[in-house]
Amino acid sequence: MSEPTSTFRPTRALPYGRQHITAADVAAVTDALQHDFLTQGPTVAEFERQFAAYVGASYAVAVSNGTAALHLCALALRVQPGQRVITSPLTFAASANCVRYCGGEVHFADIDPATGLLDLALVRRLLEAHPKGYFTGLIPVDFAGLAVNLEAARQLADEFGLWIIEDSCHAPGGFFVDSRGQEQRCGNGRFADLAIFSFHPVKHIATGEGGMITTNSEELFHRLLRLRTHGITREPADLVREPDGGWYMEMQELGYNYRLPDLNCALGLSQLARADAGLARRRQLAARYDAAFGPVAGVRVLAPAHPGHAYHLYIIQVADRKGLYDFLKTRQIFTQVHYIPVHRMPYYEGLGWRAGDFPRVEEYYAHCLSIPLFPTLTDEEQDYVVACIVEFLQTGREIKII
Numbered sequence: 001m002s003e004p005t006s007t008f009r010p011t012r013a014l015p016y017g018r019q020h021i022t023a024a025d026v027a028a029v030t031d032a033l034q035h036d037f038l039t040q041g042p043t044v045a046e047f048e049r050q051f052a053a054y055v056g057a058s059y060a061v062a063v064s065n066g067t068a069a070l071h072l073c074a075l076a077l078r079v080q081p082g083q084r085v086i087t088s089p090l091t092f093a094a095s096a097n098c099v100r101y102c103g104g105e106v107h108f109a110d111i112d113p114a115t116g117l118l119d120l121a122l123v124r125r126l127l128e129a130h131p132k133g134y135f136t137g138l139i140p141v142d143f144a145g146l147a148v149n150l151e152a153a154r155q156l157a158d159e160f161g162l163w164i165i166e167d168s169c170h171a172p173g174g175f176f177v178d179s180r181g182q183e184q185r186c187g188n189g190r191f192a193d194l195a196i197f198s199f200h201p202v203k204h205i206a207t208g209e210g211g212m213i214t215t216n217s218e219e220l221f222h223r224l225l226r227l228r229t230h231g232i233t234r235e236p237a238d239l240v241r242e243p244d245g246g247w248y249m250e251m252q253e254l255g256y257n258y259r260l261p262d263l264n265c266a267l268g269l270s271q272l273a274r275a276d277a278g279l280a281r282r283r284q285l286a287a288r289y290d291a292a293f294g295p296v297a298g299v300r301v302l303a304p305a306h307p308g309h310a311y312h313l314y315i316i317q318v319a320d321r322k323g324l325y326d327f328l329k330t331r332q333i334f335t336q337v338h339y340i341p342v343h344r345m346p347y348y349e350g351l352g353w354r355a356g357d358f359p360r361v362e363e364y365y366a367h368c369l370s371i372p373l374f375p376t377l378t379d380e381e382q383d384y385v386v387a388c389i390v391e392f393l394q395t396g397r398e399i400k401i402i
C-alpha cells in the first residue's frame with residue numbers, strides 16, 4: 001500500500017486530527033436549543049451519567065474545557081503555594097499549568113522513549129532523592145492515547161503520600177492491563193484520585209470547548225460540583241446556616257464558573273454514542289500505518305501495536321523532521337508536533353528549567369511528527385499520506401536510521 005504509484009489525490013486538506021460531525025449531532029444540538037434550559041438543564045447530568053458509565057467511574061463532572069478540569073482538580077485536592085507536583089514534560093502545557101494556578105511548583109521526570117509516557121522508574125528516583133512529603137502530587141498523562149500503568153503509579157503514590165490526577169485527554173476508551181490481567185480503563189477512578197478529559201474538536205469526542213472530570217470519591221465529587229459553580233451550594237445537608245427562604249444558598253469558598261452548557265452536552269451525548277466506532281476506526285487506521293511503515297527504513301513508530309492504545313495521535317520519528325513537515329505541507333498534509341517539551345517553554349525556563357534537563361524528551365522532540373489520524377480519514381487518503389512520506393524519504397535524501 002505504500003507504493004507511490006497511485007494517482008489518487010485527496011480532495012481535501014488532511015490535518016493531523018479533526019472532528020466528525022454527523023446529521024444526528026446537528027439534530028441533537030438543534031433539539032437542545034428548544035429546551036427550557038440552555039446552560040444547566042437535564043442534558044448536562046445525562047452526559048455526565050453516560051460518560052461516567054463509558055469510562056467505568058462512579059462520578060463525572062462536566063466542565064467548560066480540559067484546562068478548567070485540571071484547575072478544578074488542583075483546587076479540589078487543595079494544592080497550596082509552594083507545594084511540589086510532578087508531571088511529564090511531554091504534554092500540553094495545561095497539565096503543568098494547573099499547579100501554577102494554585103501557586104504550586106511544577107517538577108518533571110523524563111519519559112520512556114519507547115512509549116512517550118512518564119518513566120515511573122525515574123519518578124521513583126526523583127521521589128527517593130528527597131524526604132517524604134517533599135512532593136504532594138503526580139499528574140501522569142496518557143500520552144497520544146497510550147494508557148499509563150496507574151496500578152504502578154498508585155503504588156508509588158501510596159509509598160510517598162501523593163495524590164494522582166490522570167490527564168486522560170488523549171485516551172477516552174483506552175486501557176492498560178493490570179497485574180491480575182484485568183483491563184483498566186482510563187479515567188475509571190480505580191487508581192487515580194481524579195481523571196480529566198477534553199472535548200476540544202481534535203480529541204475523540206467533540207463538544208466545541210468542553211471537558212470532564214471523573215472520580216470514585218464522593219467527597220471530591222461534591223467539592224468539584226461546588227467549585228464549578230462559584231463555590232455555591234444549595235444542598236440542605238451542606239449548608240452551614242439556617243435557610244431564611246426557598247431562595248437560600250451559600251457561597252462557601254472561592255469557586256468559578258466552569259460549567260459546560262446544555263448545547264455542548266447535547267453534542268457530547270450524540271458523539272459519545274459513536275465513541276466506540278470512532279475508537280475502532282482509529283485503531284484500524286493505526287494498524288494500517290504500523291503495517292505500512294514496518295518495512296520503511298527511516299521511520300520509527302512510537303509505541304506500535306499496543307492493545308489498549310486509544311490513538312488520539314499517530315506519531316512517527318524521522319531524521320529530518322522539519323524537512324518532512326515542510327514537504328507534507330506542499331502536499332496538503334498538515335502534520336503537527338506533539339509536543340515542544342513543557343520545560344522548554346519560555347515561561348517554564350523563567351522558573352529555572354533548562355535545555356538538557358530531560359534529554360530523552362528533548363531527543364524525542366527533535367524527531368517527532370503527528371501524521372493524519374481521525375475516524376473519517378479514508379484508506380485511500382491514508383495510503384496517500386504513506387506514499388508522500390515514502391517519497392520524501394526516497395527522493396534525493398539520505399535515509400538515516402534514527
Ligand SMILES: *Cc1c(COP(=O)(O)O)cnc(C)c1O
Nearest residue numbers: 065066067092094169198199200
Ligand atoms: C487538550 C489537552 C488539554 C487541555 O484541554 P482543553 O480542553 O484544550 O483545555 C490538557 N491536557 C492534554 C494532554 C491535552 O491534550
